[in-house]
Amino acid sequence: xxxxxxxxxxxxxxxxxxxxxxxxxxxxxxxxxxxxxxxxxxxxxxxxxxxxxxxxxxxxxxxxxxxxxxxxxxxxxxxxxxxxxxxxxxxxxxxxxxxxxxxxxxxxxxxxxxxxxxxxxxxxxxxxxxxxxxxxxxxxxxxxxxxxxxxxxxxxxxxxxxxxxxxxxxxxxxxxxxxxxxxxxxxxxxxxxxxxxxxxxxxxxxxxxxxxxxxxxxxxxxxxxxxxxxxxxxxxxxxxxxxxxxxxxxxxxxxxxxxxxxxxxxxxxxxxxxxxxxxxxxxxxxxxxxxxxxxxxxxxxxxxxxxxxxxxxxxxxxxxxxxxxxxxxxxxxxxxxxxxxxxxxxxxxxxxxxxxxxxxx
Amino acid sequence: xxxxxxxxxxxxxxxxxxxxxxxxxxxxxxxxxxxxxxxxxxxxxxxxxxxxxxxxxxxxxxxxxxxxxxxxxxxxxxxxxxxxxxxxxxxxxxxxxxxxxxxxxxxxxxxxxxxxxxxxxxxxxxxxxxxxxxxxxxxxxxxxxxxxxxxxxxxxxxxxxxxxxxxxxxxxxxxxxxxxxxxxxxxxxxxxxxxxxxxxxxxxxxxxxxxxxxxxxxxxxxxxxxxxxxxxxxxxxxxxxxxxxxxxxxxxxxxxxxxxxxxxxxxxxxxxxxxxxxxxxxxxxxxxxxxxxxxxxxxx
Numbered sequence: 001x002x003x004x005x006x007x008x009x010x011x012x013x014x015x016x017x018x019x020x021x022x023x024x025x026x027x028x029x030x031x032x033x034x035x036x037x038x039x040x041x042x043x044x045x046x047x048x049x050x051x052x053x054x055x056x057x058x059x060x061x062x063x064x065x066x067x068x069x070x071x072x073x074x075x076x077x078x079x080x081x082x083x084x085x086x087x088x089x090x091x092x093x094x095x096x097x098x099x100x101x102x103x104x105x106x107x108x109x110x111x112x113x114x115x116x117x118x119x120x121x122x123x124x125x126x127x128x129x130x131x132x133x134x135x136x137x138x139x140x141x142x143x144x145x146x147x148x149x150x151x152x153x154x155x156x157x158x159x160x161x162x163x164x165x166x167x168x169x170x171x172x173x174x175x176x177x178x179x180x181x182x183x184x185x186x187x188x189x190x191x192x193x194x195x196x197x198x199x200x201x202x203x204x205x206x207x208x209x210x211x212x213x214x215x216x217x218x219x220x221x222x223x224x225x226x227x228x229x230x231x232x233x234x235x236x237x238x239x240x241x242x243x244x245x246x247x248x249x250x251x252x253x254x255x256x257x258x259x260x261x262x263x264x265x266x267x268x269x270x271x272x273x274x275x276x277x278x279x280x281x282x283x284x285x286x287x288x289x290x291x292x293x294x295x296x297x298x299x300x301x302x303x304x305x306x307x308x309x310x311x312x313x314x315x316x317x318x319x320x321x322x323x324x325x326x327x328x329x330x331x332x333x334x335x336x337x338x339x340x341x342x343x344x345x346x347x348x349x350x351x352x353x354x355x356x357x358x359x360x361x
Numbered sequence: 362x363x364x365x366x367x368x369x370x371x372x373x374x375x376x377x378x379x380x381x382x383x384x385x386x387x388x389x390x391x392x393x394x395x396x397x398x399x400x401x402x403x404x405x406x407x408x409x410x411x412x413x414x415x416x417x418x419x420x421x422x423x424x425x426x427x428x429x430x431x432x433x434x435x436x437x438x439x440x441x442x443x444x445x446x447x448x449x450x451x452x453x454x455x456x457x458x459x460x461x462x463x464x465x466x467x468x469x470x471x472x473x474x475x476x477x478x479x480x481x482x483x484x485x486x487x488x489x490x491x492x493x494x495x496x497x498x499x500x501x502x503x504x505x506x507x508x509x510x511x512x513x514x515x516x517x518x519x520x521x522x523x524x525x526x527x528x529x530x531x532x533x534x535x536x537x538x539x540x541x542x543x544x545x546x547x548x549x550x551x552x553x554x555x556x557x558x559x560x561x562x563x564x565x566x567x568x569x570x571x572x573x574x575x576x577x578x579x580x581x582x583x584x585x586x587x588x589x590x591x592x593x594x595x596x597x598x599x600x601x602x603x604x605x606x607x608x609x610x611x612x613x614x615x616x617x618x619x620x621x622x623x624x625x626x627x628x629x630x631x632x633x634x635x636x637x638x639x640x641x642x643x644x645x646x647x648x649x650x651x652x653x654x655x656x657x658x659x660x661x
Contacts, residue, residue, distance in 0.1 A: 089545070
């Protein structure tokens with residue numbers, strides 16, 4: 001039970017003298033509040049597992065500090081940090097029963113026997129493992145084993161945080177849903193701080209109240225799923241979250257107008273002074289671009305193909321060199337080649353060198 | 362689908378069959394033949410039926426007494442060296458570095474004794490232990506220990522055992538090290554997070570994961586020590602008295618010393634049978650141990 005602060009935390013596997021750009025985790029300062037459900041989201045190799053291992057103490061940071069409730073715990077070993085972690089692949093103590101596996105972290109810390117038993121029962125109940133308590137853990141299936149690993153992570157009530165490192169990788173898709181909602185329920189029930197690492201946006205967005213998106217060793221945005229969707233702070237967030245991802249196209253922006261391929265689009269806000277020399281782009285989610293019959297005043301585009309996702313149809317179109325995904329309104333019959341694009345100005349964002357520029361209303 | 366019958370395959374099997382026949386089956390049948398007969402000079406053979414086998418199992422006869430006594434010594438020897446080499450091998454494997462240049466150095470040093478031929482090992486220790494010129498023997502005697510493997514039974518045993526431990530602990534250590542290396546890092550990390558002590562890590566992770574290689578190590582060491590011949594023969598020649606005469610040494614004495622081919626053949630058949638049975642028991646135990654943990658989940 002603790003608030004976790006990261007202060008200028010950075011890590012390089014090549015040591016502190018390595019070039020700043022080669023750091024696996026570039027300096028980050030942020031706060032994780034007690035009882036929150038966080039997801040660390042990013043592609044493979046973006047530094048999310050490094051960040052997790054720094055918090056749990058498996059890796060010692062090259063720079064910076066980690067505070068639990070204000071106390072610096074950076075030099076402490078994993079054992080002394082009071083952290084639980086669940087790994088990508090199930091870790092099972094072969095010779096023990098399921099019950100003994102769950103009790104192991106408590107016994108090692110000298111928790112009284114009665115308390116151990118009660119807690120093991122409670123966790124086994126929550127994870128539907130009660131039936132297996134007296135069985136040898138080795139004979140179970142991969143999902144059951146991973147449930148045991150999850151259980152060992154959750155069994156201690158006093159931990160500062162429970163860290164999950166892509167824990168559902170080995171689980172079948174249908175069980176994934178169940179386990180994910182189970183974790184969500186456990187989070188509510190146990191009041192533990194949970195940090196969940198994943199490269200799967202659905203997993204991150206359904207599990208967490210706050211999603212931290214990482215890219216190339218940096219935290220690019222941290223916010224609620226809605227914030228990430230509506231207002232990506234970085235083009236990477238726009239493109240990584242959402243399916244299909246955000247349309248990001250080069251544009252010339254001045255005042256209330258953006259010029260794409262010679263065509264002018266209205267903007268909701270006023271962008272007076274943009275950083276000189278920066279690469280200016282506009283980003284708009286496919287959900288906020290509709291295709292329509294070609295008309296004057298609309299940006300015209302060439303249809304390349306239509307993706308039918310079931311709940312919605314998206315048209316892949318081309319404007320000059322830029323590619324767009326745009327929503328096909330229900331019931332709209334798509335013409336053969338040329339269409340017009342209708343933008344929702346409130347959802348068109350401007351990016352300078354990949355970072356969001358806040359316009360003036 | 363029609364099965365094509367291709368008799369040419371026999372030509373591929375035939376050479377193997379011929380080699381096995383000449384190298385294994387025919388010699389074995391010869392031994393079986395000898396074991397039923399008594400030999401005298403001039404290639405005279407007399408039918409003796411199962412006489413030698415009866416004598417072998419009867420401690421009151423000369424043959425039976427010698428066989429059972431040497432068998433007992435052999436079993437005691439195997440038990441002692443197993444109970445030393447297995448724990449020692451585990452300890453050595455655990456204290457080896459997990460990565461870095463020192464791994465290669467350790468591996469080479471460990472492998473050295475394994476590369477030395479048996480009779481050279483025997484010669485090394487025979488000289489090493491001599492009270493007059495051997496480093497070990499001389500040092501022990503000048504420290505006041507009355508150490509002499511030629512005249513003292515206990516010293517002879519101690520020398521043979523220490524020699525075997527020196528020669529073969531590396532094998533156990535290398536096998537265990539391989540077993541330890543195959544444990545994914547996540548296990549150690551999980552154990553750290555679960556607050557496990559060093560002992561708990563050993564008991565809950567390392568030992569169970571070494572289970573299979575340990576079975577192989579025990580099997581190999583048992584078979585080898587049960588058939589041991591060269592090293593003790595070179596060092597003690599089976600003495601003092603008969604105190605370090607193991608079954609194989611006894612066998613050679615009977616077959617080549619006394620030229621009692623019938624007795625020797627019977628003894629070697631029984632000896633062989635014991636080894637086969639032990640092998641089979643170990644094999645069964647190992648496959649059962651394997652069946653207990655089916656389908657290892659691939660953790661990478």
